[in-house]
Amino acid sequence: MTPAASTLPSLPRESELRAVLAELVEPSRYALWFGEEVRLGLLDGGETLEVQVPNEAFGHRLESRFTDSLIESARRVSGRDSRLRFRVSDALDDQSRSQPTATLVVDPGSKSVAAPRPGMSERSASVAPQGSAALAERRGLRTFDEFVVGPCNQLAHAAALDAARGLGRSCGPLVLHGAVGLGKTHLLESLHHLAKRLHPSARILHLTAEAFTNRFLEAIRGQNLGGFRARHRQADLLIVDDAHFLAAKRATQDEFLHTYNAVSSQGGLVVVAVDRHPRRLERMSDELRTRFLGGVVAPLTVPDQETRRALIRSKAAARGVALPEEIVALLADPPRASVRELEGALNVVLAEVRLTGRALSPLWVRERLGELLTAPRSSPSLATIERTVARVFGIAPEALRGQTRSRAVTGPRMLAMYLARRRGRASYAEIGRHFGGRNHSTVMAAEKRVSAWLLRSHDPYRFPGFDSAAEALARLERELDGDEASG
Numbered sequence: 001m002t003p004a005a006s007t008l009p010s011l012p013r014e015s016e017l018r019a020v021l022a023e024l025v026e027p028s029r030y031a032l033w034f035g036e037e038v039r040l041g042l043l044d045g046g047e048t049l050e051v052q053v054p055n056e057a058f059g060h061r062l063e064s065r066f067t068d069s070l071i072e073s074a075r076r077v078s079g080r081d082s083r084l085r086f087r088v089s090d091a092l093d094d095q096s097r098s099q100p101t102a103t104l105v106v107d108p109g110s111k112s113v114a115a116p117r118p119g120m121s122e123r124s125a126s127v128a129p130q131g132s133a134a135l136a137e138r139r140g141l142r143t144f145d146e147f148v149v150g151p152c153n154q155l156a157h158a159a160a161l162d163a164a165r166g167l168g169r170s171c172g173p174l175v176l177h178g179a180v181g182l183g184k185t186h187l188l189e190s191l192h193h194l195a196k197r198l199h200p201s202a203r204i205l206h207l208t209a210e211a212f213t214n215r216f217l218e219a220i221r222g223q224n225l226g227g228f229r230a231r232h233r234q235a236d237l238l239i240v241d242d243a244h245f246l247a248a249k250r251a252t253q254d255e256f257l258h259t260y261n262a263v264s265s266q267g268g269l270v271v272v273a274v275d276r277h278p279r280r281l282e283r284m285s286d287e288l289r290t291r292f293l294g295g296v297v298a299p300l301t302v303p304d305q306e307t308r309r310a311l312i313r314s315k316a317a318a319r320g321v322a323l324p325e326e327i328v329a330l331l332a333d334p335p336r337a338s339v340r341e342l343e344g345a346l347n348v349v350l351a352e353v354r355l356t357g358r359a360l361s362p363l364w365v366r367e368r369l370g371e372l373l374t375a376p377r378s379s380p381s382l383a384t385i386e387r388t389v390a391r392v393f394g395i396a397p398e399a400l401r402g403q404t405r406s407r408a409v410t411g412p413r414m415l416a417m418y419l420a421r422r423r424g425r426a427s428y429a430e431i432g433r434h435f436g437g438r439n440h441s442t443v444m445a446a447e448k449r450v451s452a453w454l455l456r457s458h459d460p461y462r463f464p465g466f467d468s469a470a471e472a473l474a475r476l477e478r479e480l481d482g483d484e485a486s487g
């Protein structure tokens with residue numbers, strides 16, 4: 001994978017950092033997250049790894065996903081432990097040009113975010129007294145205007161809009177749930193942004209469950225629980241992203257429960273995003289689970305074909321590009337597990353067009369997407385796929401190879417065949433032979449059926465423990481990548 005080139009002058013040792021990072025991060029994730037809008041540099045003689053990002057929200061997302069890899073890249077390039085610093089770059093963000101630069105600092109090892117210093121802004125917290133809509137703008141919050149509504153997210157969108165408008169009208173929590181990359185964070189940011197505009201004096205606290213956990217632990221260590229509680233329990237709107245992070249953290253769950261109770265009892269609203277239906281939040285206390293289940297529980301599922309096309313049109317238009325419908329279809333029609341993947345395909349194509357100046361022809365896009373789809377992912381063996389599918393669905397591997405036709409096995413078997421085609425190197429015939437001596441047309445039919453499930457946002461097939469086939473497939477893909485990475 002060639003590290004992404006930037007059209008802006010590079011920061012010190014940027015190309016070396018990128019080369020190492022491109023090795024540490026899975027290629028498709030590298031392409032998605034470390035495009036030219038991100039700049040990396042080793043400053044202060046290697047003491048600081050600065051990551052320049054177009055806006056603060058993007059910085060948060062990079063930080064939560066790539067802190068280890070970034071620190072490791074700096075270590076390999078400079079031979080020392082660097083402090084990680086995110087900075088919203090003036091050069092990259094017109095909006096922030098007239099604003100003081102927002103910075104957040106992560107120390108290697110602790111991974112926690114250092115306390116804000118004068119002139120710096122703390123990650124993810126938006127505490128009302130400083131606030132105005134302009135502050136929300138500077139934070140780079142995404143908005144409802146940029147959110148494409150379809151059957152896959154209609155309820156979540158309506159509920160978030162209603163929550164922002166009706167802030168102060170006490171009601172149960174709003175729980176947005178869905179697999180990765182389906183727009184939960186985008187909706188939370190939109191809610192924050194609109195609530196801030198409509199209710200400028202509201203105290204809004206917006207953070208990830210991980211940040212809540214870190215602050216709680218720091219408060220215990222620093223014997224400042226009182227300060228922590230005063231700050232978190234007085235919000236009018238408490239927005240917590242990735243709340244599933246609290247799983248198995250008993251003390252933090254208890255603290256969060258008390259925070260939740262305090263905020264609600266004062267008429268405030270709690271909004272959380274989780275990666276699955278709250279009923280399926282394992283290792284979450286019954287108290288929290290029942291609170292979540294008692295609220296408005298709104299799913300985000302994989303977008304159907306029409307919504308995918310609308311998403312591509314909207315994302316391209318946001319960059320000032322009007323795409324011909326033929327190209328919209330080429331980008332949007334292959335089923336994808338998340339909107340992030342969809343955006344990734346568009347980003348790669350638009351970035352290349354801009355950098356090379358080539359014309360955006362359907363032929364070229366088709367070729368380029370073909371390359372992307374066949375590009376550098378691992379090719380797990382049939383045995384690995386079988387083992388992974390069996391583990392995720394809690395069935396015996398032999399069952400996948402057997403003749404049973406119970407739904408608990410036929411669905412996972414079809415997913416296994418689909419994955420074997422998409423990720424493995426085996427032919428239809430080999431896959432059929434492996435999975436119980438079936439013939440190649442059975443495998444082709446399975447592939448077709450799974451593709452059809454993925455095209456619909458709500459598929460009729462129930463996979464226990466998952467909201468949709470797409471969600472089950474996304475989990476299997478992650479497990480397969482994990483299996484490969486761990487050898």
Ligand SMILES: Nc1ncnc2c1ncn2[C@@H]1O[C@H](COP(=O)(O)OP(=O)(O)OP(=O)(O)O)[C@@H](O)[C@H]1O
Nearest residue numbers: 146147148149179180181182183184185186339340
């Ligand atoms: N309906 C939508 N309209 C416009 N953009 C969307 C929509 N859904 C998702 N996106 C975009 O897809 C990308 C991923 O969305 P987001 O970060 O909100 O996902 P998420 O569900 O929070 O996933 P994760 O848990 O991985 O963070 C973002 O760039 C977001 O703007």
